[in-house]
Amino acid sequence: MPNILATRIDNRLIHGQVGVTWVNHIGANLILVADDVVANDNIQQSLMDMAAPNTVDTRYFTIQETIDKIHFAADDQLIFLVVRTPQNVLKLVEGGVPIKKVNIGNMHFSEGKKQITSTVSIDEDDAKILRKLHELGVELEIRRVPDERSKDILEFI
Template identity: 75%
Template sequence: MPNILLTRIDNRLIHGQVGMTWANHLGANLIVVANDKVADDPVQQNLMDMAVSDVVDTRYFTIQETIDKIHYAADDQLIFLVVKDPQDVVKLVEGNVPIVKLNIGNMHFSEGKQQITSTVSVNEADKQAFRRLQKLGVKMEIRRVPDESNTDISKFL
């Protein structure tokens, strides 16, 4: 069983808040980014690697690669899994990735989305994905940074 400490939705994927603040808070030694586009974009990967301390490794996998490879993680790999949106989290959970706790950190506002907190905006597809994750038993919270109090997303669904 892989040691997934936390899964986070952040449409920016890895940046200072994720690469330093959250990784340090969790004690993670590996950040896995599950994203189809970034998995094939070495420029984006190099930019994201700049936001991570030297003691934390990174891996960039497609959603399917994450499903296929996560169970081969070594026992000493303490994994912080980062994804871009809730639909990808549903694919991972339905693909048997053992996600127990989901942190919703940042989902940018765009046309057709409703802002539910200062950093999270959702549309109906996002809400459906969160409801599906709820049914699958995933505990979910909205929290930007570790020292902030969390908000239960279920009141917005």
Template identity: 65%
Template structure:
């Protein structure tokens, strides 16, 4: 049996918003967006707000990281899955937990105290850099780009 039909995993601390809900979903041809985040999995208000961004034909699931790890391999072949996580640490937990992530789109990581800005939309600290290096060691392609039309950059060259 083959693995889940995982189209892409995106790191975006905003999770589902216009860019993800319209541009990326259409570009990928996804019919299921899985938000893998422990806090959002328990927050129905946030889930409802994110659902409003997506067309009705796109299904969403809001899972904890562990639930994503536990059930991703049970996905039906017809499910074209786009996983969205809040940060690089969530992505690393999924990868190390056995989710077959081989390509990550690094879209948005807000600037905050103690982080350095490496692109117009991505800021990192030492823990983020260590997590990106671990993903790179695990063979994950790390592509920094906001929108599909943009030319991506290997984030490892910017760290």
């Protein structure tokens, strides 16, 4: 069983909050970004590597690669799994990745989305996917930084 310490939805993927604050808070030694675009973009990977502490390894896998490889993680890999969208979390869960809880940190506002907190905006598809994840037994919290009180997303959808 892989040691997934935390899973976070953040459409910025690795940045200061993820690379320093969350990694230190949970004690991760590996940030795994599961994202089909970034997995094939060396420039984005290099930029994200700059935001990660040099004491932490980074991996960039597609969603399918994550499903295929996560169960081969070494016992000493303490994984912080970061994804861009709830849709990707659902694909991972349905693919057998053992995700029990998801921290929703940042989902940008865009046309057709409703802002539900200062950093999280969702549309109907997002709400449907989040409800489905809840039905599958995944705990869902909104929390930007570790010292902030978490909010149950079900209060908003």
